[in-house]
Amino acid sequence: MHEAGLMQCALEAAEEQARLCGATRIHRVTLRVGKLAGVESEALAFAFDVVTADTIAEGAILDIEPVPIVCYCDVCEKEFSPEGFVFTCQDCGRPSADVRAGRELELASLEVSGDGG
Amino acid sequence: MAVEQRAGPRVIRVTKSLLAKNAEAAAHNRETFRRLGLCAINMLSSPGSGKTALLQATLPRLTLKAAVVVGDLATDNDARRLQGTQAPVVQITTGNLCHLEADMVNRACAEIDFDGVRLLFIENVGNLVCPASYDLGEELRVVLMSVTEGEDKPLKYPKIFKTADVVVLSKMDLAGPAGFERSAALDNLRHMAPQATVFELSARTGAGMTDWCAFLQERSNR
Numbered sequence: 001m002h003e004a005g006l007m008q009c010a011l012e013a014a015e016e017q018a019r020l021c022g023a024t025r026i027h028r029v030t031l032r033v034g035k036l037a038g039v040e041s042e043a044l045a046f047a048f049d050v051v052t053a054d055t056i057a058e059g060a061i062l063d064i065e066p067v068p069i070v071c072y073c074d075v076c077e078k079e080f081s082p083e084g085f086v087f088t089c090q091d092c093g094r095p096s097a098d099v100r101a102g103r104e105l106e107l108a109s110l111e112v113s114g115d116g117g
Numbered sequence: 118m119a120v121e122q123r124a125g126p127r128v129i130r131v132t133k134s135l136l137a138k139n140a141e142a143a144a145h146n147r148e149t150f151r152r153l154g155l156c157a158i159n160m161l162s163s164p165g166s167g168k169t170a171l172l173q174a175t176l177p178r179l180t181l182k183a184a185v186v187v188g189d190l191a192t193d194n195d196a197r198r199l200q201g202t203q204a205p206v207v208q209i210t211t212g213n214l215c216h217l218e219a220d221m222v223n224r225a226c227a228e229i230d231f232d233g234v235r236l237l238f239i240e241n242v243g244n245l246v247c248p249a250s251y252d253l254g255e256e257l258r259v260v261l262m263s264v265t266e267g268e269d270k271p272l273k274y275p276k277i278f279k280t281a282d283v284v285v286l287s288k289m290d291l292a293g294p295a296g297f298e299r300s301a302a303l304d305n306l307r308h309m310a311p312q313a314t315v316f317e318l319s320a321r322t323g324a325g326m327t328d329w330c331a332f333l334q335e336r337s338n339r
Contacts, residue, residue: 002247006135013133021129031135038250038276085275086308097279097312105250107131115124 003043006105007051013107014057024114026057034067034104036085041066069102139251142219146254149226150237156337157237159253161277162261164243167287167320169195171261172238174320176202178330181337183236186225188217195240205229216247219254235337245270249277257336260313263288264297271302271309278310285329290319 010031018026029048033041041064048062072079073089073096080089080096087096134140150157160168169187176183176199185202187195188209196208207225209217222239231237239255241248260281262270265288271278278284284306292299299317306315316332318325 009135009138013131013135013137017129017131023127023129027126036276036279038246085272085279087279087311088308095308095311097310099279105135107133107135109131110129111126112129113124113126 003039004047004051006039007044007047010048010107011051011055011057014110015055017110018056018112021112022115023110023112024056026060026110026112028061028063028111029057030063030065030108030110032065032067032104032106032108034102035069036099036102037067037105039105065108067102067104070100071096072098072100074098136250136252139219142223143252143254146219146223146226147256148254149223150254150256153231153234155231155234155237156257156333156339157239157253157255158257158259158333159239159241159248159255160259160261161241161245161248161281162243162263162287163245163266166243166261166263166266168240168243168261169198170320171285171287171318172199172240173202174323174326175238175330175333176204178326179236179333181235181334182233183238184229184231184234185238185240186222186229187240188221188242190215190242205234211242215242215244216251217241217253218251222253236333245274245277249274249280257282259283259285260310261285261287262302264292264295268298268301268305271305275309278306278313281310281313283332284310284313284315286315286317288319288321289317289324290322 014026014029045062052058068081070079070081071087075094076091162168183204185199185204185206190211193208196206199206207228209221209225258281260277316329318329
């Protein structure tokens with residue numbers, strides 16, 4: 001789903017952060033991608049190499065931290081991690097629509113260097 | 118010393134959504150709709166599930182004023198089909214983009230006179246994948262699936278069904294000829310979209326339209 005466009009957004013956010021802290025090179029980009037984010041990690045990685053060419057992030061390592069889905073059962077009053085995409089509580093069997101984690105699609109952190117000042 | 122430390126490798130925590138730009142535009146839309154007293158409804162489905170036909174059947178049955186923004190890759194056919202309904206209609210032609218984004222909806226809304234309008238329907242591009250990820254600033258997300266698409270549709274497209282406030286089972290008049298297994302479909306919806314209110318209807322025969330329209334009227338009055 002538009003991994004190239006999303007990677008372009010990631011790069012722009014990374015470049016802006018690097019600028020703000022006076023860095024001149026980006027060595028590592030870490031993304032957090034939830035299982036329900038609707039994007040394919042392999043496609044993100046491919047797009048990363050393409051969009052970072054000739055930028056301060058060229059050659060940087062891309063880390064993708066997968067975020068598993070966590071739901072909340074309001075009958076049992078506790079969180080659970082469903083297998084697959086049917087979110088039924090393992091204890092009481094009730095389907096849950098309360099998703100507490102797993103939708104993330106974010107630029108988590110950068111490893112940078114260089115003094116732009 | 119300070120310069121050396123600054124120049125060395127260091128980790129910066131960012132935590133920024135890759136969809137931040139669209140999220141900001143969606144928040145702006147949401148605020149605009151709230152200010153105008155509009156209930157905005159994002160209508161999503163596969164191509165051909167009957168979004169436009171549902172709007173054609175819905176608009177004349179409503180006693181309140183509605184407006185429509187419709188998105189397609191090409192043509193203004195859908196907007197033309199809705200011309201006779203007396204609702205202001207704006208067509209967005211996306212070119213190659215397979216989903217609507219919040220800024221596109223914002224631009225389309227600039228062409229509408231919302232005086233007296235209570236409901237804004239946003240007919241998304243027919244696609245069950247990408248539109249799921251793009252908040253348009255809507256109050257209600259309606260996902261249609263027709264009886265010819267298979268009872269397991271909700272299982273195949275988890276994300277969109279899990280973000281639906283309403284699911285409309287459309288073309289119910291074709292359920293018999295299509296061999297549609299209604300209880301299997303409802304069971305799948307209960308598992309994949311327990312949060313959604315389900316309507317079963319036929320825009321063509323009018324079956325189920327009363328409940329659907331009553332729901333819309335009630336939501337617009339909130």
